[in-house]
Amino acid sequence: MAPLSHGSFTTCPDGHRPTATHRPYPYRVAAETPKPLKKSNSGKNSKSTTGAKGTKAPKKQKNPVDLGMPAPLPEVGLDFARAWVEFADPADEEQVFRCDLTWLTSRWGCIFGKGCHGIRPGRGESDGCCTLGAHYSDEEDEQRVASHAARLTPADWELFEHGTDAKGRIKLDGGITMFDEDGDRQTRRVDGACLFLNRPGFAGGAGCALHSLALREGKEPLETKPDVCWQLPVRRTYDWIDRPDDTRYLQVTIGEYDRRGWGPGGHDLHWWCTSSPEAHNGPDPVYVSYRPELTELMGPEGYAVLADLCAQRMASGSDRTHAPHPADGFDA
Incomplete structure (x- = not known):
């Protein structure tokens, strides 16, 4: 497992959203989660661990095996077609939401204690993430x-x-x-x-x-847990977008926190649920099961618009025919 490294936060040091005027945000602002991981140095490009002359390099540690759990099923790739939607924030004219409908209408659900393999080998049943x-x-x-x-x-x-x-x-x-x-x-x-x-x-x-x-x-x-915990695996990021007419707006992206969201070290995680078919059998789509969290991240007005757009996508069947999440539809 790669060690943690410095990560870029999605808020200013004083806790306000990244605006020029630092106007108070109408809903909770938290740092991007979790803190990005550094890439592991293991592999062909890693430096030699041999020390002084006559000193043997330490043996490579074997990953512990959790004999009580089956091996994880293969995860889907990170690059696939996604359906996105943009809409103005009803509560803020300077802000536009950009939301990943592929992720938000997927059937992902937390399976901690129900088959979670964990981000470290051998500790899935006890630790999860x-x-x-x-x-x-x-x-x-x-x-x-x-x-x-x-x-x-x-x-x-x-x-x-x-x-x-x-x-x-x-x-x-x-x-x-x-x-x-x-x-x-x-x-x-x-x-x-x-x-x-x-x-x-x-x-x-x-x-x-x-x-x-x-x-x-x-x-x-979300009321009792650290911000980084209740947000996962939804990711919120900010970008200032310049329009051709010299105006600009704050784009707030709501999407999937896949392995790349963790930083370079995310690829070293033993297992990650958002890409696993084993974790895509929830009874409700993400936008429903994560209603409290999404409301906290977007505000009630913004969430209401998102929920309506997601419901339209599902009613039309396009959640299964137009850029569906490839991890969905597996009966583990």
Whole structure:
């Protein structure tokens, strides 16, 4: 697995969207997720690991094998025809949404605990995509997560003692937060995965403790989890587009977070769900199953337009005949 590297964020340092006037955004703004991965140096072009004379190079580590899970089915390629739609943001005349209908009408669904192979070999059943931990988009994101984590108990958070002080209070640095090799703040990793991840066999239930907290309290998981977690695998990016009449608009792209979204190291991931037929058997299309997340990313007015366009595509059958997602339609 390639180490994490610096990534470009889709917001300004002060947390506002990238506009010249820094007008407040009408809905939550978060950094592009997740933080891009560096490309692994393994392979023909990697440098020799032989040190001083007489020192043997370390043996290449074999990938662990998860004997409890079958091998992943082949993923589909990254380059295929996609159907896109553009429409003006009803809530902002300076903004245009560009949305990938192929992805948003696909049948992708999270299969964590139901066949997920994970981004690291041998850890799919336990980790899913939680192996790396979550980089906070900003201080507000970290504080929000901490405020919700404060309601967790040892009964529903397996690693409670790792994230709290002697009095059971949430601890940031050295508790729920660590610094990566670039000095960026993220959720702390314990035993090779995010400390909020309850491992299989835990009496309180496996999976993200913050996700479970939200469900118990009747909240949406996007309220309790780090921004990087609830956005995946939807990707939102920004681009300023110059028109021929010397005007410009902010293009907000809503699409699939495929392997390339992770950066060069994304190609080194053991498995990635958006390209896997095994994860494309959801009961609802993405635009329906991810309604809360898309509404948070686009605003309610923008989502309403998107949902109508997606529904039209599906009613016409073009989601199956015109640029369908190649991972759809597989009965695992």
